[in-house]
Amino acid sequence: MKAEANPVVADAVIRLEDIKRNFGPVHALKGVSFSLFPGRALALVGESGCGKTTCARIIARLDKPTGGRLFFRGQDLTARGEAKDEHQYRREVQMVFQDPFSSLNPAFTVSHHLARPLQLHRQSGSRADLPEEIARLLASVGLEPDVTRQKFPHELSGGQRQRVNIARALAVAPSVLVADEPTSMLDVSIRKDILDLLAKVKRENELAMLYITHDIATAAHVAEEIVVMFAGQMVEWGDTDAVLSDPRHPYTRLLLSAVPDGSRPFVTGGSARFLEQAEKVRSLSRPESTVVEQVGSNHFIRALGVSG
Amino acid sequence: MSDNLLEIEKLNVDYLVEKGEFRAVKEVSFNIGRGEIFGLAGESGCGKSTIAYAITRLSKAPAWISGGSIRLDGQDLLRLPERELQKIRWKRIGMVFQSAMNSLNPLMRVEAQFHDVLRRHTGCSHEESRARGEEMFRLVGIPTHRIGDYPHQFSGGMRQRIVIAICLALRPELIIMDEPTTALDVVVQREILEQVVDLQRTYGFSVLFITHDLHLMAQLCQRIGVMLKGELVEVGDVRQVAQAPRHDYTRKLWNAIPQLPGNPHLSGVLA
Numbered sequence: 316m317k318a319e320a321n322p323v324v325a326d327a328v329i330r331l332e333d334i335k336r337n338f339g340p341v342h343a344l345k346g347v348s349f350s351l352f353p354g355r356a357l358a359l360v361g362e363s364g365c366g367k368t369t370c371a372r373i374i375a376r377l378d379k380p381t382g383g384r385l386f387f388r389g390q391d392l393t394a395r396g397e398a399k400d401e402h403q404y405r406r407e408v409q410m411v412f413q414d415p416f417s418s419l420n421p422a423f424t425v426s427h428h429l430a431r432p433l434q435l436h437r438q439s440g441s442r443a444d445l446p447e448e449i450a451r452l453l454a455s456v457g458l459e460p461d462v463t464r465q466k467f468p469h470e471l472s473g474g475q476r477q478r479v480n481i482a483r484a485l486a487v488a489p490s491v492l493v494a495d496e497p498t499s500m501l502d503v504s505i506r507k508d509i510l511d512l513l514a515k516v517k518r519e520n521e522l523a524m525l526y527i528t529h530d531i532a533t534a535a536h537v538a539e540e541i542v543v544m545f546a547g548q549m550v551e552w553g554d555t556d557a558v559l560s561d562p563r564h565p566y567t568r569l570l571l572s573a574v575p576d577g578s579r580p581f582v583t584g585g586s587a588r589f590l591e592q593a594e595k596v597r598s599l600s601r602p603e604s605t606v607v608e609q610v611g612s613n614h615f616i617r618a619l620g621v622s623g
Numbered sequence: 624m625s626d627n628l629l630e631i632e633k634l635n636v637d638y639l640v641e642k643g644e645f646r647a648v649k650e651v652s653f654n655i656g657r658g659e660i661f662g663l664a665g666e667s668g669c670g671k672s673t674i675a676y677a678i679t680r681l682s683k684a685p686a687w688i689s690g691g692s693i694r695l696d697g698q699d700l701l702r703l704p705e706r707e708l709q710k711i712r713w714k715r716i717g718m719v720f721q722s723a724m725n726s727l728n729p730l731m732r733v734e735a736q737f738h739d740v741l742r743r744h745t746g747c748s749h750e751e752s753r754a755r756g757e758e759m760f761r762l763v764g765i766p767t768h769r770i771g772d773y774p775h776q777f778s779g780g781m782r783q784r785i786v787i788a789i790c791l792a793l794r795p796e797l798i799i800m801d802e803p804t805t806a807l808d809v810v811v812q813r814e815i816l817e818q819v820v821d822l823q824r825t826y827g828f829s830v831l832f833i834t835h836d837l838h839l840m841a842q843l844c845q846r847i848g849v850m851l852k853g854e855l856v857e858v859g860d861v862r863q864v865a866q867a868p869r870h871d872y873t874r875k876l877w878n879a880i881p882q883l884p885g886n887p888h889l890s891g892v893l894a
Binding site: 362363502503504505506507510529530531532533535536556559560569570571572573574575576577578579580581583584585586587589590593 | 666808809810813817820824835836838839842843875876877878879882
């Protein structure tokens with residue numbers, strides 16, 4: 316998954332600039348900036364509560380930032396208030412959620428789930444084209460159209476449901492796809508298939524993708540770029556290869572060292588050392604810092620802040 | 624007395640469904656040695672949790688154990704009267720489930736929840752259970768002064784550790800852990816499981832560790848069993864199952880989880 320030349324900011328579909336979000340006294344996002352480019356995926360990685368889902372919600376405009384600016388194709392959306400092209404934006408930015416069991420309506424067939432967005436958002440095509448469109452969508456996510464279209468969600472496995480969710484997102488021909496932990500509720504043996512499918516639809520549809528996960532190993536599998544977050548701050552980011560082969564920030568290193576690896580059994584008496592290290596890394600990484608250091612052509616780390 | 628603490632033989636568990644019954648666990652046999660960490664791997668629906676519930680006879684209708692035996696120290700748990708079984712649950716066999724952190728009573732201070740379990744099984748006083756609770760808190764790395772807090776005042780990882788602490792308080796011989804860290808992020812998962820391994824080495828209890836993640840399993844188990852559609856398709860030493868899996872499905876499970884490209888050698892996290 317080698318990236319060509321790094322895309323320039325002008326090509327960005329989505330750009331976050333110093334986005335902040337406070338929930339009362341809690342600073343969930345402390346100035347997050349990154350861009351999403353067509354045909355490329357960016358993985359947002361971090362533990363629960365680090366702010367990654369808040370980022371997704373802001374991008375999908377399900378939530379508003381407390382500060383900073385959100386751009387769509389160079390247009391500052393935060394400056395405009397409730398945009399009149401809200402409908403258009405909803406079409407352009409689609410989401411795939413974590414829970415495939417609760418994101419489909421149990422009372423309707425697969426066909427219905429795909430027909431709705433097609434009818435609501437597609438400008439072209441007539442009613443008569445619908446069955447054909449639905450068949451094409453199902454085939455594109457690896458489902459057998461004739462078998463699947465009349466089924467109800469409960470008749471499908473988790474993986475099949477997630478495929479329907481991806482097809483539903485693709486139905487409106489979006490330019491941005493936000494996938495928030497799309498595989499964490501699926502069986503292990505099919506996770507890779509779904510990740511491969513996301514990579515495929517990203518490529519085929521030139522989608523700008525945001526892939527959110529707490530599993531840094533899967534990030535390597537789908538994304539060209541990676542952003543590691545901790546406590547509302549981006550601590551390390553850049554080309555996935557660079558960050559994973561040469562992690563510089565202590566939190567990234569901690570995260571990588573904790574990925575289960577069968578070839579490295581736990582050693583007796585190791586827990587005290589690991590706990591101590593983890594706690595130290597957390598307390599080092601938590602303080603806010605605005606100092607960023609460039610360590611590679613597209614590889615950055617945030618300098619450690621000063622606590623207190 | 625044999626070296627096995629738990630011996631499961633030809634266990635069958637059925638679920639009553641609309642048309643007849645569905646056999647969720649088919650003729651499964653395996654042993655867990657004293658002081659051994661045994662891993663049971665497989666995906667959702669393969670029957671691994673059904674076995675966990677069967678061991679303490681907590682299977683609820685429509686599930687029922689239709690055959691086989693489960694012997695703890697030679698004593699068949701499936702033939703024990705319910706009253707006898709109650710003495711074994713918690714006291715000799717502890718359980719930590721995936722959502723265990725949500726099984727703490729939100730209205731009770733943690734201290735009281737320790738007392739609840741300890742009084743029931745040992746008849747101890749408040750002072751004794753508090754002392755024991757504090758000792759257990761120290762073991763799992765939570766400051767002892769927090770024992771009077773309510774569950775919501777702890778993070779998910781801490782709540783899961785509290786459940787492990789309550790479980791350890793009675794010094795069980797076997798602890799069943801069913802996906803104990805699946806809901807937690809990797810760093811917290813590692814913190815908890817490293818502790819479990821250290822505690823196991825210190826106190827010598829046996830563990831039945833259930834997860835879908837073979838890589839994780841290989842980091843702490845000595846032997847591994849792999850389940851597929853209710854059957855135990857492979858059992859072996861961790862090294863054999865990792866390096867020379869006999870069953871195709873085992874190979875598939877190993878490859879299912881995306882691994883990091885190469886191994887960035889992290890000599891020390893704080894290097």
